[in-house]
Amino acid sequence: MRDYYEILGVARGSDEAALKAAFRKLAMEHHPDRNGGSEESASRFKEINEAYSVLSDPKKRAAYDQFGHAGVNGGQGGGGGPGFADINDIFSEVFGSAFGDMFGGGQRRSGPARGQDLRYDLEITLEQAYAGSEVEITAATAMTCEACEGGGAKPGTSPVTCPTCGGAGRVRASQGFFAIERTCPRCGGEGRTISDPCTTCRGHGQVRRNRTLQVRIPAGVDDGARIRLSGEGDAGARGGPRGDLYIFVSVRPHDLFERDGLDLHCTVPVPMTTAVPGGEIEAPCLSDGSPDDAENNRLTVKVPEGAQTGRTVRIRGRGMPSLRSRERGDLVVELFVETPTRLNARQKALMQEFADLCGDQQHPESSGFLNKARKFWEDVTGG
Incomplete structure (x- = not known):
């Protein structure tokens, strides 16, 4: 049988702190659950625990130092030595995050939460x-x-100490060569029970x-x-x-605005009679409601001559405020040019006269499109 000091890797004159440190390190390293249930690890783990059970007990250690294994019941460290108390500490470190409640890692819940x-x-x-x-x-x-x-x-009444756990909030059961702690099933870890509960809560x-x-x-x-x-x-x-x-x-x-970061977008209809010569329209905007906000909820927007649908006008500083600075976004007004509807005979005649006066020179987009369309038709027909 191997020497207990050799098993723990410590000198014979080592103090209690050195013994405990060596034991904790080896127990964590060779625990079967950390080594896939290996039989070799289980055997080594048991050997480590046995050695520490003897050497951590002053009386057993003195007997072992004098008589060797024969001085400690033929090499058996006994089931009640301090090693078995410390084994729960090892389990808490190894399995604390996942199985703390099973291996003693949980805490009594009677304190503030x-x-x-x-x-x-x-x-x-x-x-x-x-x-x-x-x-x-x-x-x-x-x-x-x-x-x-x-x-x-x-x-008028008070909680009483839990009779199952004696107020500890946890109960312990021995299994094999180590002990397992778990939350008291009766008090749920509180350490006390209420025999006469409050009727309100x-x-x-x-x-x-x-x-x-x-x-x-x-x-x-x-x-x-x-x-x-x-x-x-x-x-x-x-x-x-x-x-x-x-x-x-x-x-x-919102019915009028769409937000894009700090910018606000708004589509505003523009009469054709304003879009052609250019002019001004009113656009809505948001207001903080303060007296200093003189523009209130409307802005005057200049429409450039010959403005087309989709043209945008950017109003600086009329967008959303920034949460983290004094910066403000912009209000982006998108123009939508309206075509007149339900014209009478006189209005239609004037529109035709206007179109005749304008000719192709005043419709550059249409002219470019017609040129591309003619080429497409020629390619299709081979003409």
């Missing part, structure tokens, strides 16, 4: 997004029960109530933005801090 974060979906208008606004919302949140002050027990310590809150919408907020209201979520358990409330903003589609 932070409340849950909440989500609230808020739809606003483009005008509100442009100018910024204060919006009142009503959200259902968990509140500390006033009747029992969050304790869960009926007023039914023992939960919290009740759900509607709360009215004022939410500030910053100017320039975009669709899909998220606003965090710190401490406005659910109440924490056992005196813990409140969670947060997250406002998810959606901007309602």
Whole structure:
């Protein structure tokens, strides 16, 4: 049988800290669950645990140093040595993230716990997004029960220590050569039980109530933005801090404007009688509602002579404000030239006279198109 000091890789005069450090390192390295259930790893792991069980116990170590394996019951380290207590620490490190509750990695839940974060979906208008606004919302949140002050027990009574776990919140069971801890099934890890629950909250310590809150919408907020209201979520358990409330903003589609980043786009009809000679039209725009906004909700837009449908006019600084700077986007006005309809005989005659006076010189786009069309027809017919 191998020497226990050799198994742990330590000198005979090593102190308790050196022994424990060597044991933890080797136990994590050779644990079967970290080595695909290897029989060799299982055997090595058991050997490491046995060595540490003896050497970590001062009496057993003294007997081993004097008589060797014969001094510790033929080389058996015993089932109750300190090595078995430390094995749970090893499991916590190896499996803490996934199996903490099974191997002792979980924590008793009787202390304060932070409340849950909440989500609230808020739809606003483009005008509100442009100018910024204060919006009142009503959200259902968990509140500390006033009747029992969050304790869960009926007023005048108190929770009692859980008889199953003795207030520890966890129970332990031995399996093979190591012990397994798990959350107490009776108290759910609280360490206490409520025999006479509060009639208001039914023992939960919290009740759900509607709360009215004022939410500030910053100017320039975009669709899909998220606003965090710190401490406005659910109440924490056992005196813990409140969670947060997250406002998810959606901007309602507008009848006139479309947003593209900081720019606003708007299509404005232009009478043909204005588009041909050029002139001015009125276009809508957004306003922050302040007295300084003299232009209010309309702008005068100059239409260049001979403007065609699709021509754009850019008004600097009349788009959306930026959330992070003093920059503003532009208002892009797209012109849509209207053709007169339902003309009487006199109007039709004048239009024909106008067309005769203009000739092809005044329709460069039409002339270019007709030239391409004639070539296409000639290629098709071979003419």
